[in-house]
Amino acid sequence: MKGCLDVFIKEEDRLIVDSVRTFVNKEIIPVREDIEKDKEHKLVGQILHGLTKLGLIKAGFPEEYSEMKRLSAIEIFLISEEVARGDVGIAVAQAATRWGLSPMMLGKNRVLMDKFLPIFCEDETHLACFSMTEESSGCDIENLSVLHGKTIKTRATLEGDEWVIRGTKRFASNSGVSDLYCIACQTDPSQGEEGIALIYVPASAEGVSFGAFENKAGLYGDRNCDIYLDDVRVPREYRVSGPGEDAKIIRRNITAGRLGSAAMVTGSARGIFDEVLRYTGERMVAGKPIRNHSMSAALLADMAIGIETAKAYYLQVAHMLGHPERYGEASSAKMLSRASIAKVYATDVTVSIANKAMELMGSYGYMKNYNVEKYWRDSKEIQLWLGGAQLGRLDVARGYYDL
Template sequence: MAARSADAGSGGARGRGDAGMRAADLEILDNRYMWELVAPGDRLFISMIRDFVDREVMPIRRQLEESTRGDFSLVREVQQKLVRMGFQKAFLPAEYGGWNLTAALTYCLVLDEFGRGEPACVAALGGGAWAMRPAVFAGNRRVLDDFAHRFCGDELYVACFAMTEPSGGCNIENVDLHGRGIHTRARLEGDEWVLDGSKVWPTNSGISDIYCVVCNTDPSLGDEGIALIYVPVPIEGFSFGRFEDKAGFRASREGDFQFDGVRVPREYRAAGPGEDAELLHDNLIFARLFSAAWAVGIAQGAFDDALAFAREKVVAGRPLCQHSLAANLLADMAIDIQVGRDSYVNAAYMYDHPESYGSRVSPQMLSRSTLTKVFCSDMAVRVTNLAMELMGDAGGDASYHVEKLWRDNKIIQLWEGGVQLGKLDVARGYYRYEQFHPNSLYERMRGGGSG
């Protein structure tokens, strides 16, 4: 039966015997994105990643997840291969030895490719690029001089963007709170920042060499108090708690850690008052774009597997895919996936072209990136669910892959503010939505007035 073996279903319908069909399928694969929107060098990189996913990830995608119950060594092996291919340095500036692939669209297309394979195995490297973006965009020479070369070597060097705290992630992401939900404090003593506070859930917790810590210098300053400060480890005052155990995305590592009087040079702050808040918002907008793409890749993987299954499985005397009910389900999945992909490609292109579409941290861009993240992660829940339904028992069977993709995507739907905060951010693009909009009637009633 299709798709049970490790490599069946890899790369969608590739590798079947019918030469005519194979050519057509490849053409469809190659027309997934609008290549004209991507710079030629970036195209090469994306193609390299697609081949890597087909060759190195698809055949062992189930084992990759299973290895996370042990020592993660298989995940590390794949990551080490990616480092040697240049993935780790790709997103850093050329003057530090990187490839300067800073376009959000390129990053998204790469994660789309990983999504259909093993989305989480790339988190250690992708999360690193995300954590270093504020220093790159701020042009922070001290941070880049001290650490960029480590990302450009042949060894895995891991970074973490540490934002979420025990009191919740949304209170930090919520732009209406202007940083007041950030409890990790940074105070300047002489030429050093001193950090106190704790974080939960950041990707690459406990395995990182450097942390970009979202903290606050003074909550009464609003956005001006938000600071992004780089902390290399090991360092005195930094302690790690434990790794999270979660439904999906098991090949990435999240956990909790604490800062007790951790000291770093003052130049390790990404930029400065006001600018750090913009860098934070920019990173969150960027993250919603790439999360959308990851979810689309996951949906694509589920569709590819379901289609391979439906071609081979015979019910009532003919292949399952020749039943109109099955064709209907497959069409619904294909529509959802392509609309999702179009929506993130569109939003990422706008983000990459502020000269035409305005600031990257505008309410419109926040809305646009969140819209695609909410749509794509919801969409991938629907698609993975339909794929499981189409496959019957096999859909929930762990020796196939669809149930894993379903679990992985559920995690994407939950992170970055979840769907609820996400919808508030979508509304912000259309009118001035304020969570704390004054309501005079309510205030009068609270004050004991007659209303």
């Protein structure tokens, strides 16, 4: 897939992606099978640490904190794609830290940035988490334009100079292993979006505890559990912004999250394609390699069409996100719609590519040591999260007419 889209990908983008590609080929692909056996997350921790050492998290911070050139949206998504080619769960854990820290930067909250960004710059082992989902509300919380955050049950009450937070969050990436949590709370459901508050909670705060890790089909590099917030007190300044503004920042994060999801599954699809091309070039059936049968070639061609299209479209939307003056803010219905097209298309295509790859590889495709079934299990969840395939489609339509 080299050489694509010079118009979006500049020489400097290629340099950083090349360094990530080298890391993925050397440090992730040879051990990707072991990630699923790594119950203590020692290997996962080492890999995440190695990636962070490349400067990939702090390069997303304003330059005054990181002392390095800030990554563009295109670079961030290309990096996620490349990491996911090696292991999707690792890409998720890495992207989740960026996702968890971005609200304080979007809200330009100096108190939060001065307190926490230097810690993340100094110690590459730190993780962060962005937590919206609750037991009774997943898509409904993400369905802001219809439900306006009224179903968020986690309550935040201002008492003097402190927020007091009570509630339970579910499933968020990096939960139970993060140092810092950005929690979507409601101050007053009757206020709708004006009542939404995004508040940072350090894992060390009194009243924070965690449930057992979820037992998932895939994405082992990412950890997920319930987060219990039992009258947790944090300073008033730990709220990202203010009424109405915090809701806007959630919208921006949902748009970025859906686009990041498209980038990650595109990486996964490339990983599958590498495996299936290699295998079907070696394995002989009816006297010639599987991929030289025209029926197989047609399936492989469909895979290539899907990957190239998914990549070109997500890069187009990443370019649009980088130019809000021309294409609109990331919080707009239009940009959510475009990011949702990228996610819905790329996830549908990738799940189908995994399915077809297993068909072409016969029963070997179903075996763990042939790698394809892992990409399939990992990518399926990306189709289900952040609104799933159905709310994603509704948000696509909402970008074109009043639904």
